[in-house]
Amino acid sequence: MDFPRNALTPRAPAASDDLDSLLPSPVLVVEDEPLAQARLRDVLVSLGYADDALVFTDRCASAQALFAEQAFAIALIDIGLPDGNGIELIRLLHQRDPALPILVVSTWSTEQAIVMALQAGATGYVLKERDELEISLSIRSALRGGAPIDPFIARRILALIDVKSPRSSAAPTAALQLLSPREVEILTLVSKGLTNREIAEVLSLSRLTVGCHIKNIYKKLAVNSRTQAVFEARSQGLLF
Template identity: 60%
Template sequence: MQQRLLRILQDLGYSLGALDMASSIAKARARLDTQRPALTLVDLGLPDGSGIELIRQLRASAPELCILVISAWSTEDHILAALRAGATGYVLKDRDDMEIAFSISSVLRGGAPIDPFIARRILELIPAAASAPEAQQDTDMGEVSLSTRETEILHQVAEGLTNREIAERLFISRHTAECHIKNIYKKLAVSSRTRAVNEARQRGLLP
């Protein structure tokens, strides 16, 4: 699988020097002590534990990081645990190279790709969530917390700036800006810039 991913990433334009692989959580943590990746591809079934703990650690240390799970595990518990820990997207290993490459590209553009099989599993949970008391839903409206950088970028989005313009204004890479916007989408439970701005205003996060 490592060799397969190396080939896919090289086809996407990455040089071998820009890529690194770790076969366990311990080795990944050692790499992270000296490196700050823009994108991580994480499996859940690792020799020394669950990748979910690694995802949680990655998200805590780098809120803007793009984290894509590529795993054979497709149970509801594993899927939801990974997404709650901070995974950006989730794709199954048995997808072909083109589908995995598309998911990687989508994450880097600020998207949150979810494997179709997994998306169906998540949709099955919606009826239960929709039946929650309205009062609880109202309470949830105030629970979104954006970082200082995310708030700053959200204001730029509200001004109508593109990802490239935001990156130039804030002196960050375009990929970093896109990852921040993706995190904003996730926290606000939206899928577009217009909805993000509208939702933020409803929550009092924007004037």
């Protein structure tokens, strides 16, 4: 069942917003459990969102219909839904808007579900069992352009990579040589959710310089998004 919607503000680019002064909205939440819906509502309200900026639905079909009607600033999606798989919904939303931050909030923690969700276009993945503060931090990170990955999820991914693709002892050294120290430093800040402007301020660089470094990172890691760059860097042991 969909929650009623009121007048919603136009979507603002999440990558450049200051969350202390402006919350990008509206927010789409795709979750079928009433208690989980209520919990996510409380978390979002604690971040500063008004009720009329939150759109809830419990079906893949209605989520697609809502997305066709208007743009959203971020989507929080569960994997197990009554009328389909949340992973396919993530893929469809990502294809329609590659810049849309998509955060999975789910109890599913199998390697297959995790990897498929990230490959489909999810920005981050957090388990429902985490407390409100951890979920709130993950949402803030996703809104700021970060790639929040639950620590348990990150360990499972790294373990999966180690099992399927055993690396020699020389592999970490080769990975470290792939990116320069400055690029690793910038990618570390990207993984924490900092925007290019904020990274430039922290490192006393120009935004143009930061942008050039990030383009080089994409090229070296053979990726085309911040989420993919962070994921690939973690898989190679560059980030933890």
